[in-house]
Amino acid sequence: MLPIDEVRLNFSPASLQALNAVLAFLMFGIALDTRLEDFRRVARMPLAMGVAIAAQFLLLPAITFGLTLAIKPTPSIALGMILVACCPPGNISNIITHRAGGNVALSVSMTAVSNALSILLMPLNVAFWGGLHPQAAPLLRAISLDPLEMGLHIIAIIGIPFVLGMACARSFPALTDKVKKPARILSFLCLVVFIVAAIAGNWRYFLDYLGLVLGAVIVHDALAYGLGYGCAALAGLAEYERRAMSVEVGIRNAGLGLVLIFGFFGGLGGMAVVAGAWGFLDIIIGMALAFWWARRPAARTRFKGEAA
Template sequence: MLPVDDIRLNFNPAALALLNGVLGFLMFGIALDTRLDDFRRVARMPWAMAVGIAAQFLVLPAVTYALTLLLGVGPSIALGMILVACCPPGNISNILTHRARGNVALSVSMTAISNAIAVVVMPLNFALWGGMHPTASALLQTIALNPLEMVGHIVAIIGLPFVLGLWCAHRFPQGTQRIKKAVHVLSLLALVGFIVGAIVGNWRFFLDYVGLVLLAVALHDAIAFATGYGCARVTGLADYERRAVAMEVGVRNAGLGLVLIFSFFGGLGGMAVVAGVWGFWDIIAGLALASWWRRKVPQGGSQQGVKA
């Protein structure tokens, strides 16, 4: 069996182009459920928003970097963990926050702001922490990753669809209301389908190497949820706000990570396996945590309702 750093997963160019389209459609769907009021709402909860954004873009990548060193994982696995940590959240975090009886208004606003910020911050964050890693940095030098090129790719697949969705939601509110649920369902199913397809298409590799990453992914995911909750707690946020921040930090858009891995890293083994496993484990762990919280009334604040 080849070392995981030496394998390349297969994903043909046509399928990758379609995956880019699916991810853009997913971002368009997130934007359809976003209103300008979500951005104005930041002014009414600046501290909670600042804590959540800092936990995602400052604390989680740093904690992830430390975790890769502590676990002593291979270079490509370390890069995969760092890349996932740098990804923005997906709108499933809003669904899980509602189920967890958390602050849905805060969750929705954080998702919108985080995805806007990630267009620029994500590639810079990844280049910083990946470039500092004692073993993974050599892979980045071999690949010669250009952060500006990654910014352009992210703008194309999440920035432009997000802006288009915001415009449609503002310009055609009634039509948006009728189609947004169907768009959410279709885009999420398509994304899950592609993640499953990537795994099935490279089943031998996943079967051979999943044991190397499953524990790391499970531990990493648990630490991501704990990082969000812990940051919210030490900064004095109410319980129902802590739950929202935990979901926003714990749920990463592994589909975006998978696109970038195939686009810029040639399907590098450890990275692709980490993103593929994270894609389904994250949902399982998030649902389990949300279901547990659902049985407990949040303390220190009144639960916020769901956006229509």
Template sequence: MTDVDAIRIAFDEGSLTTLRIVLGLILLGVALDTRVTDFRRAIRRPWAILVAVFAQFLVLPAITFVLTLLLDLRGSLALGLILVACCPPGNVSNILTHRAGGDVAMSVSMTSVGNVLAIFLMPANVAFWGSLHPTGRDLLREIELSPLSMLAEILLVIGLPFVVGIYLSHRFPRFAGKARRVVGPVATLGLAAVIVVGVANNWAIFTAYIGLVVVAVFVHDALALLLGYAIGLAARLPEGSVKASTFEVGIRNAGLGLLLVFSFFDGLGGMALVAAWWGIWDIVAGLAVAAVWKRRTGVSPEVGAAVA
């Protein structure tokens, strides 16, 4: 079997354009669900936001780096996990927080702040941790990754839709309220379709190497969810905010990672497999955690009081 670091997965320009559009719609959906008051809420409750940001952009990439060393992963697989760990959360985290009976308003605030910061922190994080990895750094040298080029791509896919969505939400709240009910679900289904088609077109590669990916993604995803939960508890956040932080840290926008793999890493096999499987497993695990949590604790007290 060919070394996973040597494989390249095909993804044509049309598929890349479709993926960009779908990801832009996902971020537009997040922004349409965001109000200026969410940022004001974040300013009034900075501790909860700082906890989520600290976990997402500092602790999770560091834990991921250590995990790749402990599992002795090949370079492309290690870079795939690092890339996903550096991705921001998507609107799936808000949905799962709602399903778990958590503080959705806080979740939306965390997602909004996290996506804005990711525009600048993600390229730096990927370049930093990737360059430190003993097997991944050689691949980065071959690819000659440019953090500035990645920043431009992230600005296009995250920044522009986010600004447009915030504007629409502020100026036309009634329209934004109706649009977000359509945009979010359509974009999520679109991303699922892109991943399914991509896997189907590369089925032989997927089945040959997925065994290398399953365990690493399972452990990594579990650690991300556990980190969000543990840091929320350690910071003594209310129960609803702990649920929010769990999914904000544990749920990553792996679709964005997949786009960056094909845009900047030449479809590097191990990275593409990790991002694709993460995007699938992350939702499955998140739904399971949310269902168990809601059944055991119901709606968190402070959330129920706010609704009442």
């Protein structure tokens, strides 16, 4: 059995283009349910949004970096963990937050703002933390990752569909109300199908190497959920907001991670197995939390940091 750092998973160019299209459709679906009011709401809850952005784009990558140094996975696994931590949340976080009895308005706002910021911050974070890692940095140098090129790719599959979706929602509100839910569900199901297809097409590798990453992914995912909840608690936010922030930080867009891994890292073994495992585990953990919280309703409260 080859070392996982030497394995390259296979995903055909046509399949990769289809995955890009599905991810763009997913972002279009998120945007259909996003309004300018979601961004204006940020100004009315500066503390909550500031904590959320810091948790996602500063603390989670930093804690992930520390975790990889502590548990010492192979370089490609470490780089995969860093990449996943730098991904924005997906719209499944809004659904899980709703089921958990959390603040859906905060969740939707965080998803919208985080995806917008990820266009710039994700490639910079991957380049910074990956380049700083003593074992993973040589992989980045060998691949010659260009943050600008990655940023342009993210603009194409996140930024443009997001802007188009918001424009459609603004111009055709009645039609949008009819199609946004089916579009969101269909795009999510398509993404799940493609993640499953990516795993199925490389099933032997996942069977061989899943044991190497499973423990690290579970710990990493649990830390992400705990980080969101803990940051909200330390900021003095109520339980209603803590649940939303926990889910929003815990759910990462592993589909985007797979697109970038196949597109920029040649399907590097450890990275792909980490992203594939994360894509399912974070939803499983999120739904388990939602089930637990749903039985313990949280009072709806006003943000402490919300401006009048």
